[in-house]
Amino acid sequence: PEETLSLAETISPLPGLRVQGLMTIGRFEPEPEAARKEFRQLAGIFRKLAELDLPSVKMRWLSMGMTHDFEVAIEEGANLVRIGRGIFGPRSE
Numbered sequence: 001p002e003e004t005l006s007l008a009e010t011i012s013p014l015p016g017l018r019v020q021g022l023m024t025i026g027r028f029e030p031e032p033e034a035a036r037k038e039f040r041q042l043a044g045i046f047r048k049l050a051e052l053d054l055p056s057v058k059m060r061w062l063s064m065g066m067t068h069d070f071e072v073a074i075e076e077g078a079n080l081v082r083i084g085r086g087i088f089g090p091r092s093e
Contacts, residue, residue, distance in 0.1 A: 046062045061080050
Protein backbone atom coordinates (compact mmCIF):
# COMPACT_ATOMS: atom_id res chain seq x y z
CA PRO A 1 0.00 0.00 0.00
CA GLU A 2 2.76 2.49 0.80
CA GLU A 3 4.29 1.81 -2.60
CA THR A 4 1.06 2.90 -4.29
CA LEU A 5 1.43 6.52 -3.17
CA SER A 6 5.09 6.57 -4.14
CA LEU A 7 4.34 5.05 -7.54
CA ALA A 8 1.67 7.68 -8.23
CA GLU A 9 4.14 10.45 -7.34
CA THR A 10 6.67 8.90 -9.73
CA ILE A 11 4.15 8.52 -12.56
CA SER A 12 2.60 11.97 -12.11
CA PRO A 13 5.18 14.07 -14.03
CA LEU A 14 5.65 11.56 -16.86
CA PRO A 15 4.25 12.69 -20.21
CA GLY A 16 1.48 10.60 -21.71
CA LEU A 17 0.55 8.75 -18.53
CA ARG A 18 -2.44 9.36 -16.29
CA VAL A 19 -3.64 7.56 -13.20
CA GLN A 20 -7.44 7.55 -13.05
CA GLY A 21 -8.17 4.95 -10.43
CA LEU A 22 -7.35 1.79 -8.57
CA MET A 23 -8.50 -1.79 -8.92
CA THR A 24 -8.34 -4.89 -6.78
CA ILE A 25 -9.72 -8.37 -6.89
CA GLY A 26 -10.28 -9.39 -3.31
CA ARG A 27 -9.23 -12.81 -2.18
CA PHE A 28 -11.81 -15.38 -3.14
CA GLU A 29 -13.48 -16.70 -0.04
CA PRO A 30 -16.93 -18.26 0.18
CA GLU A 31 -17.98 -15.50 2.59
CA PRO A 32 -18.05 -12.08 0.83
CA GLU A 33 -17.37 -10.31 4.13
CA ALA A 34 -13.81 -11.72 4.05
CA ALA A 35 -12.84 -9.13 1.41
CA ARG A 36 -14.04 -6.11 3.41
CA LYS A 37 -10.65 -5.35 5.01
CA GLU A 38 -8.89 -5.32 1.62
CA PHE A 39 -11.62 -3.18 0.06
CA ARG A 40 -11.50 -0.71 2.94
CA GLN A 41 -7.71 -0.47 2.69
CA LEU A 42 -7.80 0.27 -1.05
CA ALA A 43 -10.57 2.85 -0.58
CA GLY A 44 -8.32 4.62 1.94
CA ILE A 45 -5.45 4.70 -0.55
CA PHE A 46 -7.86 6.00 -3.21
CA ARG A 47 -8.87 8.89 -0.94
CA LYS A 48 -5.24 9.70 -0.06
CA LEU A 49 -4.29 9.85 -3.74
CA ALA A 50 -7.24 12.14 -4.44
CA GLU A 51 -6.16 14.46 -1.61
CA LEU A 52 -2.58 14.70 -2.93
CA ASP A 53 -3.88 16.50 -6.04
CA LEU A 54 -0.95 15.39 -8.19
CA PRO A 55 -0.75 16.40 -11.84
CA SER A 56 -1.95 13.54 -14.07
CA VAL A 57 -3.46 11.72 -11.08
CA LYS A 58 -7.22 12.25 -11.04
CA MET A 59 -8.93 9.56 -9.05
CA ARG A 60 -12.20 8.67 -10.80
CA TRP A 61 -12.50 4.89 -10.60
CA LEU A 62 -12.36 2.58 -7.62
CA SER A 63 -12.86 -0.88 -9.07
CA MET A 64 -13.44 -3.52 -6.43
CA GLY A 65 -15.70 -6.50 -6.16
CA MET A 66 -16.94 -9.28 -8.36
CA THR A 67 -20.18 -11.22 -8.51
CA HIS A 68 -19.80 -12.85 -5.09
CA ASP A 69 -18.67 -9.77 -3.12
CA PHE A 70 -19.75 -6.69 -5.07
CA GLU A 71 -22.21 -5.59 -2.37
CA VAL A 72 -19.42 -5.39 0.22
CA ALA A 73 -17.25 -3.55 -2.32
CA ILE A 74 -19.97 -0.95 -2.92
CA GLU A 75 -20.42 -0.49 0.83
CA GLU A 76 -16.68 0.23 1.04
CA GLY A 77 -16.73 2.81 -1.77
CA ALA A 78 -16.42 1.00 -5.11
CA ASN A 79 -17.86 2.88 -8.05
CA LEU A 80 -17.02 0.17 -10.58
CA VAL A 81 -17.75 -3.54 -10.03
CA ARG A 82 -17.28 -6.62 -12.19
CA ILE A 83 -20.30 -8.90 -12.10
CA GLY A 84 -19.79 -10.97 -15.24
CA ARG A 85 -20.75 -14.33 -13.72
CA GLY A 86 -23.85 -12.73 -12.22
CA ILE A 87 -24.92 -11.59 -15.70
CA PHE A 88 -23.58 -14.30 -18.01
CA GLY A 89 -23.43 -17.28 -15.67
CA PRO A 90 -20.43 -19.51 -14.97
CA ARG A 91 -17.77 -19.94 -17.62
CA SER A 92 -17.98 -23.04 -19.73
CA GLU A 93 -14.86 -25.16 -19.79
